[in-house]
Each structure stands twice: as C-alpha cells, then as structure tokens.
Amino acid sequence: xxxxxxxxxxxxxxxxxxxxxxxxxxxxxxxxxxxxxxxxxxxxxxxxxxxxxxxxxxxxxxxxxxxxxxxxxxxxxxxxxxxxxxxxxxxxxxxxxxxxxxxxxxxxxxxxxxxxxxxxxxxxxxxxxxxxxxxxxxxxxxxxxxxxxxxxxxxxxxxxxxxxxxxxxxxxxxxxxxxxxxxxxxxxxxxxxxxxxxxxxxxxxxxxxxxxxxxxxxxxxxxxxxxxxxxxxxxxxxxxxxxxxxxxxxxxxxxxxxxxxxxxxxxxxxxxxxxxxxxxxxxxxxxxxxxxxxxxxxxxxxxxxxxxxxxxxxxxxxxxx
Numbered sequence: 001x002x003x004x005x006x007x008x009x010x011x012x013x014x015x016x017x018x019x020x021x022x023x024x025x026x027x028x029x030x031x032x033x034x035x036x037x038x039x040x041x042x043x044x045x046x047x048x049x050x051x052x053x054x055x056x057x058x059x060x061x062x063x064x065x066x067x068x069x070x071x072x073x074x075x076x077x078x079x080x081x082x083x084x085x086x087x088x089x090x091x092x093x094x095x096x097x098x099x100x101x102x103x104x105x106x107x108x109x110x111x112x113x114x115x116x117x118x119x120x121x122x123x124x125x126x127x128x129x130x131x132x133x134x135x136x137x138x139x140x141x142x143x144x145x146x147x148x149x150x151x152x153x154x155x156x157x158x159x160x161x162x163x164x165x166x167x168x169x170x171x172x173x174x175x176x177x178x179x180x181x182x183x184x185x186x187x188x189x190x191x192x193x194x195x196x197x198x199x200x201x202x203x204x205x206x207x208x209x210x211x212x213x214x215x216x217x218x219x220x221x222x223x224x225x226x227x228x229x230x231x232x233x234x235x236x237x238x239x240x241x242x243x244x245x246x247x248x249x250x251x252x253x254x255x256x257x258x259x260x261x262x263x264x265x266x267x268x269x270x271x272x273x274x275x276x277x278x279x280x281x282x283x284x285x286x287x288x289x290x291x292x293x294x295x296x297x298x299x300x301x302x303x304x305x306x307x308x309x310x311x312x313x314x315x316x317x318x319x320x321x
Contacts, residue, residue, distance in 0.1 A: 001022065001023060001024075001025045001109055001110040001111055002020070002021070002022060002023075002109065002110055002297060002298065002320075003020075003021070003022070003023040003063045003108055003109035003110070003297075004018065004019075004020050004063070004064055004065070004108035004109075004297060004300040004301075004318070005018075005019055005020075005021075005023055005061045005062055005063045005064060005108070005109075006018065006019075006049055006050050006055065006060060006061060006062045006064055006101075007019040007060060007061050008060070009050065009051065009052035009055070009057055009060070010050065010051070011051045011052055014047050014050035014051045014308070015050065015301070015304055015305065015308060017050045018050060018064075018300075018301060018304055019061070020297075020298060020300060020301065023061070023063055023105075023109060025110075025111055026105065026111055026112065026113035027113070028113075029113060031089075031115055031116060032113050032114060032115050032116065033072055033073055033113065033114065033115075033116045033119060034072075034073060034111050034112070034113045035068060035070045035071065035072055035078060035080060035111065035112050035113070035114065035119065036070045036071045036110065036111055037068045037069075037070040037107055037109060037110060037111060037112055037320040038068075038069055038070040038071065038128035038132075038319065038320065039068070039069050039070070039127075039128040039129045039131070039132035039294075039317050039318070039319050039320070040065045040067055040068045040069075040107040040108055040132050040297075040317070040318050040320060041067045041129075041132045041133045041136070041137070041165075041315045041316065041317045041318070042065075042303050042304065042307050042315070042316045042317075042318070043066055043067065043136045043137055043165060044164075044165075044242060044244060044307070045066055045099065045101070045136065046064045046065065046066070046101070046108075046304070046307075047304070047307065047308055049062070049064055049101050049102075050064075054098075054099070054101075054102045055101060055102060059102075059103070062101055062105060062106065063101070063105040063106045063107075063108055063109050063112075064101050064106045064108045065100070065101065065106035065107035065108035065109070065112075065318075066082040066099055066100045066101060066106060066107065066135065066136045067080070067082060067107060067132050067133065067134070067135045067136050067137075068080040068082075068107035068112055068132055068135075069122055069126075069128045069129075069131035069132040070112075070128065070320075072119055076121065077121070077122040077124075077128070078119045078120060078121060078122055079119070079120045079121075079122045079131045079132075079134065079135060079275070079279065080100075080107065080112065080114055080118060080119060080120075080135060081114075081118045081119070081120060081135055081272045081275050082099055082100040082107075082114075082118070082135050082136060082269075083097060083098075083099055083118075083269050083271075083272075084097070084098050084099070084100065084103065084104055084114070084115065084118065085097050085098055085103075089115050089116075089117030089118070091115065099136075099269065100112075100114070108297060108300060108318060108320075109297075109320065110297075110320050117272075118272070120272070120275060120276055120279065122279070123279050123280070123282070123283035124283075125282070125283040126279070126282060126283060126288070128319075129291060129294055129317045129319070130282075130288050130289050130291070131279070132317055133165070133289035133291065133314075133315040133317065134275065134278055134279065134282070134289060135275055136165075136269065137164075137165030137166045137168075137169055137315065138165075138166075138169040138173075138278060138289055139269060139270040139274060139275050139278055140166050140169075140241050140267065140268070140269055140270060141166045141167075141169035141170040141173055141217070142169070142173060142270060142274055142277070142278045142281075143267055143269070143270035143271075143274055144166070144170065144217050144239040144241055144267045145157070145170060145173055145174060145177070145179075145215075145217065145239075146177070147267075147270070147274065148237070148239045148265045148267045149214075149215035149217070149237050149239045149265070150215075150237065151174075151177075151179055151214055151215050153177060153178030153179065154178060154179070154180070155179055155180070155214040155215065156179065156180040156181075156182070156211060156213040156214050156215075157170070157174050157179050157180070157181050157182070157213055157214065157215045157216070157217060158181075158182045158183070158184070158209065158213045158215075158216045158217070158228065158231050159171050159174070159181060159182070159183045159184070159194075159199070159216075159217045160183075160184050160205070160216065160217065160218050160219065160220045160224040160227075160228060161184065161185065161205075161219055161220040161224065161244070162183040162184060162185040162190050162191065162193070162194035162199070162202060162313075163185055163187065163190040163193075163194075163310070163312065163313045163314075164219055164244070164310075165314065165315050166217070166219045166241060166242065167183070167217065167219055168194075168197070168290045168313065168314050168315075169289065169290075170217045171183055171194055171197050171198055171199050172197050172198060172287055172289075172290065173281075173287065174198070175197065175198025175199070176198075176281075176285055176287045180200055181198060181199045181200060182199060182200055182201055182202070182203070182209055182213065183195075183199040183201075183202040183203075184202065184203050184204065184205045184206075184207070184224065184227075185202060185204075185205070186204065186205060189313075190202075190313055191203070191204075193313050197290065205220075205223065205224055205227060206224075206227045209231050212231060212232060212233035212236070213231055213232060213233065213236065214232075214233060214236050214237070215232075215236060215237045215238070215239065216228040216229075216231055216232060216236070216237075216238045216239070217239055218238055218239065218240040218241075218242075219240070219241055219242035219243075219244060220242075220243070220244055220245050221240075221242065221243025221244060221245045221246055221247055221249070222243065222245045222246035222247060222248055222249040222250070223245035223246070223249075224245070225249035225251070225252070225253070226249060226250075226251040226253055229253035229256055229257060229262065230253065230256065232260070232262050233260075234260040234261060234262075235260070235261050235262070235263075236260075236262055236263070237262070237263040237264075237265060238262060238263070238264050238265070239265045239266075239267050240264070240265070240266055240267065241266070241267040241268060289314065289315055290313065290314030290315065291314050291315050291316075291317055292306075292312040292313050292314040292315060292316055293306070293312070293316050293317070294316075294317045294318075294319060295316065295317070295318055295319070296318070296319055297318045297319065297320045299318075300318055303316040303318060
C-alpha cells in the first residue's frame with residue numbers, strides 16, 4: 001500500500017528522512033481492527049518523529065501520522081484515537097502509553113491497524129477531513145482548556161502562537177465555550193484570522209495585554225514562555241503541551257511563579273472519553289476544525305514543508321482514498 005514514512009532519522013534536516021512509496025499492508029492481530037483511511041492530518045509530532053524524538057532507529061521504517069478518519073472492517077465511519085497502551089486494551093496491560101508512530105505504524109497510508117477499543121464512531125455531521133483533525137491537535141486543546149486549565153464561561157485565556165493546530169483549536173473551542181480569548185502571532189494576517197475565529201484581540205508576541213488572564217495555552221515554548229508567565233493573574237494556570245521554539249527559555253520567571261502562586265501544568269493529548277466528548281461537542285454546536293489545505297497523500301511532502309516553515313493556519317489534511 002502507498003504510504004508516507006520515516007526512512008531515516010535526521011535531527012537537523014528532518015524532511016530528509018521522509019519517503020513516499022509502498023509499504024506492507026497491516027497484518028491481522030487479535031483484538032485489533034484495520035481501518036481504511038479516508039483522511040489523516042499532520043501534526044508537529046510527525047516532524048519530531050523524523051528528528052528521532054519518540055522514534056528510535058530500531059523502529060524504522062515507520063509510517064507517520066497519528067490522526068485518521070475512515071471506514072472500519074464493517075464499513076462504519078470511524079475516528080481513530082491514537083493513544084495506545086494506557087488502558088491495556090488491545091495490548092499488554094503493562095505496556096506504557098505511546099502515540100501511533102512511536103511503537104506502531106501510523107495513519108499516512110491507505111490502511112492502519114489499531115486496537116478495536118481505539119475506534120470511535122464518526123458523527124455524521126463531520127466530514128472525514130474534519131474528523132481527522134480532532135484526535136491530536138484538537139483533543140490536546142480540549143484537554144488543555146477544560147481539564148487542565150479548568151476554565152469556565154466568562155474566564156479569560158491567552159493563546160500563544162495563533163496559526164498552529166493546537167492554538168487554532170483553542171481559539172475556536174474557547175470562543176464556543178464563552179471564554180474571553182486573546183491570541184498572539186508574529187504574522188499580521190494570522191492575527192486578523194485569529195480575531196475572525198473568535199479572539200477578542202490578537203497581538204504581537206510579548207505585547208502587554210489589557211488584563212491579566214486566568215489561563216495561558218502554551219505550545220510555542222522558549223520564545224513566549226516569559227510573556228506567558230507575566231500575562232497570568234495571581235493564582236492563574238499556564239498549560240503547556242509543546243515547545244516548537246525550544247524548551248529552554250532564557251527567563252524561567254521562577255520568582256514570579258512562586259510569588260504569585262501560579263500553576264504550571266503539562267498536558268499531552270487526551271483520553272478516549274475526552275475525544276468522544278469533543279466529537280459530540282463539534283457535532284452539536286457546529287464548531288468545525290480550521291483546515292488550511294487538503295492534499296492527496298502522494299503530495300504529503302508539500303504538507304510537511306508547509307508545516308515545517310510555519311506557513312499555515314489550521315490543519316493540513318491528507319486524503320488517502
């Protein structure tokens with residue numbers, strides 16, 4: 001079957017390890033099911049995999065891709081939850097949690113196999129492309145906002161780095177949930193787009209906000225960390241799920257963190273129950289993922305290049321069949 005896969009690890013030039021071509025179809029495994037992929041979406045996780053983060057040389061070649069929507073073996077429309085092992089379903093009960101492409105072949109292919117437990121019904125209201133955007137970036141944003149930040153309607157939130165998948169999801173979900181959302185971006189066009197999606201205002205990174213916020217959604221890392229901490233009200237919460245600009249800020253702001261009793265919470269992906277809630281939320285409210293571009297799988301390299309350059313707003317979706 002045709003697939004986009006990591007053939008080599010290159011920490012400095014990750015796209016050098018990306019190959020497009022034929023790979024073996026999934027093998028039948030007890031307790032697992034094979035999904036015919038209709039759409040899959042790119043995540044920064046895929047670039048990190050090409051750098052060898054979470055993916056060892058001994059696992060190569062590895063089909064990339066965490067997210068997918070498609071048809072199960074009975075022809076039902078489904079969405080794949082890509083976290084494997086945290087519950088013991090479909091794998092050994094002692095197996096640690098992993099994300100597709102860390103231990104098991106991913107979704108940038110015509111077919112993917114996952115534990116039966118990891119497959120959820122796709123709401124009829126969502127297209128395959130829309131549903132394929134939800135299991136990683138949108139689920140991450142959903143968990144960051146409503147589980148780990150614990151924000152409620154009327155609260156204020158700063159979303160750093162508008163344009164990325166998680167940040168875009170946080171703006172849309174926050175607006176739909178009645179939050180007062182502020183956003184940042186280096187790009188003026190992305191700032192305007194953030195306002196169109198529901199942000200009250202969008203600023204250049206580091207700009208002083210009109211008020212201190214209840215929570216910050218942080219995926220940029222080193223470049224925005226100091227600003228994120230300084231933007232919080234006393235007792236506020238900074239939730240971080242990524243560090244695309246690096247993980248070593250020049251100013252950690254430790255004094256401010258302890259003096260103002262700020263909370264710093266790490267967040268990774270989300271649970272199957274949260275994904276089910278997110279799917280239902282989108283179906284019921286009309287909220288839809290922001291899609292930057294839809295490409296056929298054989299043009300996956302274009303999508304990777306666009307994501308690596310940061311030249312996107314929302315999600316890039318690959319269609320496999």
